[in-house]
Every structure is written in structure tokens, then in C-alpha cells.
Amino acid sequence: MELADYLRILRKRWLVILVLTLVGIAAAATATLLTTPQFRATTQVFVFVPSTGTAGDLAQGGSFAQNQVRSYAEAVNTPRVLEDVVASLGIDETAEELGESVTAEAPLNTVNIEISVVRESPTEAAEIANATTTSFRAVIDDITSGQVSVSVLRDASVPQEPISPNTNLNLALGLLIGLAVGVGLAVLLEVLDTRIRGQRDVEALTTAPIIGGIAYDPSAVKRPLIVHDDPHSPRAEAFRTLRTNLQFLDIEPGARSFVVTSSVPAEGKSTTSANLAIALADSGARVVIIDGDLRRPKLAEYMGLEGAVGLTDVLIQRVSLADALQPWGRRGLTVLPAGSVPPNPSELLGSRAMQSLVHALEQEFDVVIIDMPPLLPVTDAALVSKMTKGALVVAAAGKTDRGELQGAIAALENVGAKVSGVIITMLPTKGPDAYGYGRYGYGGYGYTAEAGSASAETKRRKKAARR
Template structure:
């Protein structure tokens, strides 16, 4: 994954990150509130070894080295039962030496004869008493028991308290800022983990990066999601200044670029599965093309669940099926839409054999004739995965425009759909992303595709004359 990919995951999963971070802060604060305050105090002891009354430098060095060697063992002795049993008796504590050892810790800085004894308790006075009593008991055990000469006399090892424990005035734990910081850190880690796990488990197409991971076909455009699209599907006509309408015009422009120089301007608009917005995309693309003054025919090639006549507000009882079986001439069922050079061929009656009709010679001849007479032929075809109709039609055209619904289709489904086209040598002209979110890392920006507001007159002046000279007599 690239750095951009990591940032995209973080942007998409920011809700998880924030929620877990807040939970971590709350957990850290809660633990700090409910935890019993603990007080810590330390006493410092100095270990020395007696030498002669007139010691030499060698005597002092030997004594110091001996003391340092002994200190390492003394640190472990401090929490032994022989030392702590006397402390329990002196302070009249209701506990055992093993339990009391949990409240004590001892350490010696490297290269020194210093022992630092730390006592911790929920009561500050008890902590101080415990530290001082343990230091005294330890000193007595070392001098009078462990290091006492076998033949009698004074011990050569001396343990002296140089810094007695004081009663602490503030608790050492819980450390509220530290608890909150740790809670925040743990929350952020869990939030990031949840965000990346969600991305790893989500196999749906969400944006251009998902499309590029599936195919090398160009991305022709992106259409943002509109929950009201079923109520006004022909957005290019009903609300021409809408950003979504401009997105369809951007699609029109990109389609004209990829098809420049080709004599075949017949395109199939299809999708992987149902519900990705292919029919709406086909209708608005045809409207956007017709805005430039070129002659466009849009055909409802979905002979199973036709939608085009309903979207265009036309009568669809007679149409493509009637033309293919030869019962009605094309001129009688081709309906002009509005005052533009846009003609609609509805699906007609739903036949029992749609695949056979769409793959027939009659369909091939129809498309050849239309391609000679008009500038563009747009075919709304069924989804590629449920049925083979779309792939059959695409083999007779200049190529297929595959619609991919953001958050609707899975990457594996899109890959299978594209493979169904390439396996029969059909050209994939490009992919159109639909249902894109209006905000976030996968949102659609019209300027992204380099086209916004170029007027129909400009495109007409550049392209239409050459087209009109072709088969328009």
C-alpha cells in the first residue's frame, strides 16, 4: 500500500479512530478515578567495610570493591522473611512477609555502595514507617547476623541510613495525565487497527483506486450519488446546472476523446450487476451528446427489464423486439425526444429469447445501418454477470462503457464482468463510477476530470460538421 493509500484508509476510517481514541481517554480517566491512591517514599542506606586505623590506598580500594560486591546480595535480602518478620512484629501489621514484600522494592545504582529502599502503601504514614522499619531491620540483620565474625567481635560491614524516608504529601499513583495519555495511545492503535481491518475486509469498489486495481481501462467519469435520482433520472435535461449534470457532460467529452478517429460510434452501456445506474447513465449520456447538435440514437437493449421508455417518458409497447423480428419498420418505432436530434428506440415487448434476438443478424444489420445514419448510437444493455446479453451486444459495437456503482459492486464482480468482455475480444472503452459519495476521500470532484462548463456550441463547432457529412442525406 502506498502512502496515499494509508492516508485514504485513515480518512475513511476516521470515525473508528475518533471513537476508539475517546473510549481510550475515558477508560484511562475512569481507571485513574476508581484506583486507590498509592504513596511512595524512599530511604537511602550506605554500606561500608571497616579497614585499619591507618588504611592505605589499596585497603580503601579493596574495602570499596568488597562492599560493592556485597551490595548486590543485600538487595535481595531486604525483602526476605528474616528481615520482614521483624518489621511486621515492630509495626504490629496484620500481614505476611510475602504480602509485605509486594510493597517494597530495593535497588543499588551500578558502581555504588548505596541501597535505595522504596515502600509503597495507600497510607502515606504507613509507607514512611514501613520504609524506615525495614531499613533498620535490614541493617540489624546484616551487622549482627549475616556479617558477624564467627569468633566474635564487631562486624566489618556497616549499614547506615543516610536519608530516612519522609511522609509523602502527594500520591505517586494513579498518574492521571499518564493514564489518559496511555488510554489515548491504546485507543488510537485500536482505532487504526479497526480502520485497516475494515478496509481489508471491504471488497467493494469505492473509488478510482479500486477501479485501477482491477483494470487498466481508463476511468471515463464519476457521478455522485443522488437518492432522488429515480424521481428525476434525466438530470441533464431537468437540472442542467446541477454538478451531476456536468459530470455527465464530462463523461461525454471523455468518450468523444477515446473514440476519436474511429468510424464506429456505437457504444454499449452496461454494468456488472443490477442497480448500478447503467440506464440512468446511458440516458443522460445520450442527452449530453445530443446537446452538442449531433444526431444520437439510444436503444433500450435490456429486453429483460427495460427502463429506458419509462425514464424518457415515452410509449414502449413497440420497439426493438418488433424491429428484430421484422413486424415493424425501424422508422415507425424510432421516437424523437424533444427538440433535439435525439431518437429513442424502446425495448418493445419482452421476448422469451432475448439473447438470441440480440445476437441475431438482424441486430447486427440494425446497428450497422444506424451507425451510418447518425453520429452516435448508445445501447442500454443488461448487466454482464446475470446474463450474457450485454457481452453479445458489445461484440457488435465499438466497445462497452462499464458502469461501476460505488459501494454496490465488489472488485471481484467488476473483474469478472470485464473479463467476460475481453474473453470475447470486445473492447472495454472505459469505466464510469456512479453512486460516489459527495464527501470524503472517494467523493467526486468535477474538476478532477478536467471539464467543467464547456458549452455545447464549442463542441459543436469542433466535431459536428465532419459527422454531418457522413451518411446524412
Template sequence: MTLLRKRWLSVAVLTALGVLGGVVASLATTPTYEARSQVFVSVQGSSDSASDLLQGSSFTVRQVKSYTELATSPRVLDPVVEELGLTDDAASLAERVRAESPMDTVLINVIATDESARLAASTADAVASSLADVVGELETPAAGGDSPVQISTVRSATVPTEPSSPDLRLNLALGLVVGLALGIGLAVVRELLDTRVRSAPDVEAVTDAPVLGAIGYEADAPEHPLIVQESPQALRAEAFRRLRTNLQFLDLGDGARTVVMTSALPGEGKTTTSINLAITLADAGQRVLLVDADLRRPAVARYMGIEGSVGLTTVLIGKVGLRDAVQPWGSSMLDVLAAGQIPPNPSELLGSETMTALVGRLGEEYDVVVVDSPPLLPVTDAAILARRAGGAILVSGVGTIHRQHVAGAVAALGTVGARLLGVVLNRVPLKGPGASAYGYSYYEYASEPAPTGRRRARPAHGSRRRPGPGRRGRSGAAASLPEQPLPARGQAGSRRAPELVPERVPVGTGPGGTASFDEVVAPREGR
């Protein structure tokens, strides 16, 4: 039944085509009429004794079968052709005439079909009469005398009022059965050949990583990418909060404050998933930094309405300090580091020691760092980042991505030794057979109308205080900070920013032995 619900359209279309085929076949077939004449075969005995009557009856029953075969012979039909003035010969007429006898009777039914109802009746009567004459000739004794076998007409043919063919109801029934069978067969074949990811078991077939969440999809989803901010009580927004909860209960390990969001192929919704996850984490009181590390097709700045020309790339090449590049967003504890200008060598830039140092430092300064990265299969950027971070979350578009693509993405992470934290199923249908598998068909939220406008808060770039002169004098390694655990449940937002903020991050080699960022910005406290 699940298969029929998933493939109901194919089954319905082929069933409808089968019924339509039955209608077309009925309309295209020339109507034919069938007339029936019935004769009785008897034997005249020499006496009326019981034994003679029994022998005569047995003889008649045996002979009836021969007479039915004789009815379509040229000897019987040639006189009919001549009598009715038909243009057909005996062989053609035999195709439209048949004779049959009910079992253990001496009755013979002569049936004739024709496109003309009147001619069908005339043909049936003429064949019955000709059969009686021929049988009389054949059964006449050689010594002379009358034939002991007599064939008498007991029912003359009547002119039919309705055609016997085509049978519309029969054709419709056959079309329905054939169409339904073809539809079910096609549904089974498509299901066997369809390798697209449609449910959690499809993902579990290629990886042991848990499915962390399922994000619903509606027709207006592209118009409302920041659903958590725009409609907090919507079903999709609740799905992101469940994803946040599952992520908090996941055993992330010591280095998993930085989470890389990626996908197997472009267009699966990793960027909007990254943004909404970051917003929900910040709404829970955690200090969150969202980093756009997709240096090939950056989209975070466009979605969030912030300045995108200054960001990760400009920080990595030393043109802008980190303090000036990080932008506060909204009223929650969320900072955003846009991608900046698109570089000619994204992979080399993301794989540099500078990026390694930045990832490590930001992981210490924020509760969670969410990194939006490129897809795994086209380029290696995400795999490089995932290895340097705490792990990766794979976003898979339901109905668009195939299982072999997911397997390839998992293999790409495994090749570099990166940890796959889990999988997020995106674009799950909110209605239909696939909805109940994720709980979308079982509840609704009674909420106030969602706001029509998008609430975006652009950062005030001049609000950050630049460091004093005394903070730029050191060229050595950055001061080490004690390990800061993630806040326990119920204490989100209770941590305060570290009092000691390192002035520089060691990122490689430069004049004097160390190149550095201008500073690492201290996260905001309880905005």
C-alpha cells in the same frame, strides 16, 4: 498520508478506543501509595588513618548490594509483620517491599507500597529499622564486641498524599500509542484486502481500455437522475459533458455509431448514465436515439416519463412498426425507444437476426445510438449486443464493485469478440480524499438555483405521419444508403436527414422470403 485520509475513521475509532481503555484501566485499578525511607551504611574503623578509611569505604560499597537483597528476606520482614500486626506473612509482604541503592553510594532506599498511605509509611520505616538490626547481628564479630557496620536512618518515610498507581497520564499515553498503532495496522490490512474499485488505477490494473469519465455522487442523486436536464450547471452535469467530449475524441471506428452501455453487476448506475449521456449528445446537436435494451429490468421509460409498454420487444416481434414505437423526448434532438413488454426469452430476442438488422439500420439513420443493456455478469444480453454494435462502455460504481468483477465483465466482452470502448467511473465522491483524484474538489460553478421540478416532455404519438400506401409494396432488401460520417467538431447538427428512407429492413424469413418492419423512421431535423 493518502492511506490515512482514506481510512481515517478506522484509525480514529481505534485510537479513541485505546485512550478510553487507558481511562477504564485507571478507574478500575485500586489506588496504591508508595512511601520511602532512606538509611546510611557506615563502617567504624580501628583508627582514623587514610588507609583504614579507604578500606572501610570500599567494604561498605561492596556490602550495600547484599544489604538491599537482605531487606526482603524473612529474617528482616518477620519482625515487621509482628510489629505492625499485619495479616500477611513475610512472603506476601516481600511483594510490596523493595530496596535499592544508587550506584557507588552507601545509601539504601527502602520502598513500601500499600493501599493505605499511612500503612505504607509505617512499613517502610519498620523495614529500615529491622534491616539495621539484622545487619548489626550479622556483622558482629564472632569473638564478641560491637558490629563495625552501622545503618542509620537519614530520612524517615512520610505519609504520601497522592497514589503512585494508577498513573492516569501514563495510561492515557499508552492507550493513545497502542490505539494509533492498531488503527494504522488495521488500515493497512484493509487496504491490502480491499479489492473494490475506487480510482482509475484500479480499473487500469485489469483492462487497457481508457477511463472516459468520472461521474460524481451526492446524497440527493437518486432523487435527481436526469441531472443534465434538471441542473445543467451542476458538477455532475458537467461530468457528463466531459464524458461526451471524451467519447467524441475517441477513435470509435466505422461501426461505432451504436454504443452499448453496460455494467458488471446491477446497481452501478448504467441506466442513468446512458440517459444523461444521450441527453448531452442531443444537446450538442447530434441526432440521438436512446434504446432501452434491458428487457429484464427496463427503467428508461420510468426515468424519462414516457410510455413503456410499446417499444423494442413489440417492434422485434412485429406487433408495432418502428415509426409508432420511437418517441420524441424533450426539445432536443433525442428520440427514445422504450423496452416494451418484458419477453420470456430476452437473450434469444436480442440475438436474433431481426435485432441485428435493426441495430445496423438505426446506426445509419442516427448520429449516435445509445443502448442501455443488462449487466454483463448475470446474463449474456449485453455481450451479444456489444458484438453487433460498435462497442461497449462499461459503467463501474466506485466503492461498490470489485476489481475481479470488472475483470470478469471485460473477459465476457472479449469472449464474444466485442470491443470495450472505455470505462466510466460512477458515484465518485464529491468530497473527501477520493474527490481530488477526479478534480471535484478544485472547482465549483456559480449558477442560478437549480429548478425544483423535472422538465419532461412526453411524446405526441399522433404527430408522426404514417407512410402512404405506395411505401408498403416492396418485399426485397432495403435500399442502401451512403455512409454518413459523424459531424466534425463545430458542425454538430449541421447534417440533414437522408432524403431516402428505406421502407423496410430485412430481418429474417417470412412469407414471401422476407419479414420486415413497417418502416424505419427518419430522424427529426433540428427540433
């Protein structure tokens, strides 16, 4: 991953990172509140060898004390010292238990010893520290027969602030740990998330051009034909951009027939087919759209047509093609519904009759759009794609798995069909993967050009209405 990828993850998964950071801070605060405060009291003593002799004797005594001071410091925690402390203060502990809270340190190149006691009670800590120092002085005097003396440099005072818990340090550690876990989890979730999110994911799987991007619209179920119902909406403009890109994509002469399919169900292929057909018809082209999904037909319902007679009836020669075609709207759009659901859809769609039908429609119309079932569950779309100019594969952002899209494209390539382009649907409108109009432009054509074209067309209509 590059730095831009990590920044994108931070923007995308910021809520996870924030929540875990707050959890880390809360856990640190809870641990701090539940931790019993500990207080430290410290005394400092000076170890020396008494001498009334010459300067050389003093130096020799100082050197001896410095060499032995660490040994004397180790004696602080011995039972001989601490038993007197337990007895004098009446502490309900053994000398070994008391020794766990008593420490002694001798700074390097000095003859000083610091005796520290850590207890829950600050007063008790000071009392034990002073009592330990008194007992220690007596023990050293006894075992050295007075040849080594210990003098108190600083008595222990009652500490005012606890040494633990360190609230600021704990909160800082909680923040850092929570932040690190949050970032790690965000990266892990991104790595494990194999769904298509946008243009980069599609480009990593196929060399087929991305010819359109349609933003997610929660009301698409209620208003599937957005180009017709709300022609000036940004989503309708996205379909017109798709129309323009498709026109520039298909610059070679010959029949212009396309299968619209997807990897799995519910990726928006039928609404994409219908809106693309309407947008093409609005540009003045003669368009026919066929509902080739003989398993779960949707076009007749979306377009408000009677779907009892359609493609199935034409293929089995129950009705003529002319009788099954239904004009739609005031433009040059014609619809061929699916008709009745047959028991053998694959056989019908792969038949010579279907090939002849596609060829006949290519001769009569400028563009033929065939809405087909998903590629992975059934082979229908792959069979019909071979009869057309190519396939337009719909991939839903946040829904289609990368493996599914890869498998769908492979299914088309395995039968020799051409993948003319990929259309990304359900793109988010917010966040790092947000859909930006014009981002999916082809050959330099995007939202701006289409908006200008739409605006000009609107002006022409208004002038015509005045006349």
C-alpha cells in the same frame, strides 16, 4: 503503498482513527480511575565497619563493607527482619506477604542501601519502612557481632503523591495505543475493501480510457433525466463532458453505435444511457436510444413513454421499426422502448434480426445508444456489443467490486467485443475520493471547456429568443 496512499487512507478513514484514539484515551482514563493509588516511602542507610585504627584499617573496612553491602541488602526481605516488623506494628500479614511490598537496593560502588515500601496507605508505608530499617540494623548487628554497623542517613517520611497510577503516562500510552490501532485498522479496512473508489482503481484493472465521471446524487431516483430537468447543474455538465469525451474518443470514420452496460445491477447504466443520449441530441446529433434490457426495462418509465411496443415486437416482426420508434423532446432524439418482456431475451438479442436492426439504425442516425443488462448475470450485453462500435462500461464508485469490473471487461473481451471506455458513476462529492469536474477529461477536454460551451450556447439561445 506509497506515502500518498497512506495520507489518502488517513483522510478517508479519519473517523475510525479518531474514534479508536478516543477509545484508547477513555480506556486509559478508566483504568487509572479504577486503580488503587500506591505510595512509596524510602529510607537510606549507610553500612560501615567501625575502626579506630590507621587510615589503612579504615580503607580496608570500607572496601569490606562495599563488597558485602549487596548481601546485606538481600537480608532486608528475609523473615528474620520482617517478622519483627509484623510483630512491632501488629500487621495482619505474614513476613512473606509483607516482603512483596518491601524492596532494598544497593547502588553500585557505594555502601548505601535504600529500603522502600509500597502500600496503599502513605502513613503505613512510612511506618513499615522505618520499622524495617530498625529491624534490619538490629539483625546486621547481631549476625556480625557488632563488627558491621548500619547508620540511618534518611528516615522515611509520609509520601504526599502516589507513585501509581501515573495519570499522564497512562493517558499518553492510551492515546498512542489507540492511534496505532486506529491507523492499523484503517489500513486493514482499505486493503480489504475491494470496491471501486475512483480513477486509480479502474486504471489498475483495464487499459480502456475513463471517459466520464458522474457525481453521486441522492435525488437521481426522482430526477433521472438531470440533463433535461436541470441542464445547468454540475451533474448535467458532467454528462455533457461525457458527450464531448465520447466524441473525441470516436474519431475513426464509420458507424457510431455503443452498448452501455455494467457489471451488476444498480450501477446507474440506464440513467447514464438516457442522459448521454439527451446530451448528444442537444449537440445537434440525430440520436436513437434503444432499451435493450429485455429483462428489467427502465427507459420508457424514465422518459415518460408508452413502452408496450418496442424492440421485442420489432425483432419478432410483430410491428415495423418505424412504428415502434418514438420521438422524444424537441431535439433529434428518438427512443425504441423494450416492449414486452420475452421468455428468451438472449436468443432475440443475439439473432440476425438484432444485427440487422442495429445496422439499419446506424444508417439512419448519427449515434445509436443501446442500454443493455449487466454483464455478469446474463450474456445479453456481450452478444450485442459485437454488433456495435464498442461497449461503454459503467462502474459505480463505492459499489462495484474490482473483481466484478474485471469480470465484466473479461466477458466482453472473451467474445471479441471492444471496450470503448469506462464511465464511473456515484462518485463521492466529499473526501479524498471526491469527484472533481474536469478530472476525467479526455484529450484535454473537461468541465471548464464544456462550461464555456454551455454558456455560449445559452447566450445564443437568449439572442434568438429576443429576435
